[in-house]
Amino acid sequence: MVKNFVLDTNVLIHDPKAMFNFQDNNVIIPFPVLEEIDNLKTRGERTGAAAREVNRILDNLRKQGSLREGIKLENGGILKISTLEKNGIHIPQYLGRKMDDWILLYAIELKKESNIPTFLVTKDLNLRIKAEAVGIIAQDYLTDRVEYENYFPGFIDMKVDKKLIEKDKINYNLLDFEEEPSPNTYFDLNEGNYYRYSKKKNHWLN
Numbered sequence: 001m002v003k004n005f006v007l008d009t010n011v012l013i014h015d016p017k018a019m020f021n022f023q024d025n026n027v028i029i030p031f032p033v034l035e036e037i038d039n040l041k042t043r044g045e046r047t048g049a050a051a052r053e054v055n056r057i058l059d060n061l062r063k064q065g066s067l068r069e070g071i072k073l074e075n076g077g078i079l080k081i082s083t084l085e086k087n088g089i090h091i092p093q094y095l096g097r098k099m100d101d102w103i104l105l106y107a108i109e110l111k112k113e114s115n116i117p118t119f120l121v122t123k124d125l126n127l128r129i130k131a132e133a134v135g136i137i138a139q140d141y142l143t144d145r146v147e148y149e150n151y152f153p154g155f156i157d158m159k160v161d162k163k164l165i166e167k168d169k170i171n172y173n174l175l176d177f178e179e180e181p182s183p184n185t186y187f188d189l190n191e192g193n194y195y196r197y198s199k200k201k202n203h204w205l206n
Contacts, residue, residue, distance in 0.1 A: 004028055004114060006082075006107040008100075008122035009036040011141045016053035018121075018141060024076030026116065029058075030106035031083045032099050082106055100127050107136045 006028045011018050019027050040051040058081075061071045067081040084106060104120065104127065111118040120131045120138040131138035 002026060002116055004110055004116050004118040006030060006103070006110060006118065006120045007033065008103055008120065008124060008127065009033045009040075010123045011121050012037065012054045013040065013047060013050045014123055014141060016050050016057060019057070019079055020073060020075060020077075022075075022077055025078075026070075027073075027077055027079045028082050028106070028110060029080070030103050031081060032102045032106070034058075034081065036099060082110065084109055100124065100130075103127075104131055104134070104136065107131065108134060111136060 003025045005022045005025055007018065007030075012029075012033065015021075019029070037051045037054050040047055041055065042048055043051065058067065061067065061079060065071050067079070068083065070078040070080045073079055103122075107118060107120045118136065120127070120136050121141050122128055122131075122138060123141055128138035128140070
């Protein structure tokens with residue numbers, strides 16, 4: 001049976017060609033993901049390069065037809081860019097405040113309007129938990145597991161002075177880091193204390 005796979009931004013940054021790895025299924029890229037990709041294209045070497053590669057791939061695909069209507073891929077799948085209008089959309093309580101929430105909302109609306117099984121694919125652990133809580137099946141992107149060592153693992157292991165941690169949060173500017181992390185990157189600080197990077201608040205939250 002054909003399935004819908006909704007891709008989060010971090011999946012495409014992790015592997016710009018991820019959209020081609022879902023066999024003969026529907027691959028859905030929510031419009032907010034394009035916004036995040038655009039914001040990331042000027043980042044440091046790895047993140048920026050991945051974002052620009054995603055843009056190049058999508059630009060080549062749009063020459064083959066309408067991304068809104070769906071582009072037939074060589075593997076038999078269909079790639080679509082999904083857009084939603086606010087009118088008539090039911091937003092669950094506490095959703096709609098962050099970009100991650102909007103990506104999740106796209107999956108919720110797609111599931112409502114389609115009788116095809118819908119999955120959210122994200123490397124963000126917290127988003128997978130939130131998805132399951134609102135009835136969306138979520139999974140990590142593992143297609144490239146064999147070559148996993150060649151990619152960013154999804155979190156960074158660092159040792160920091162405990163004095164820098166204040167009320168379960170730590171300011172990014174206080175750390176010596178060469179490149180600003182991608183949204184939702186996790187950090188293992190001092191062995192087992194995980195923090196997630198938030199650009200909006202400019203610090204990691206526990």
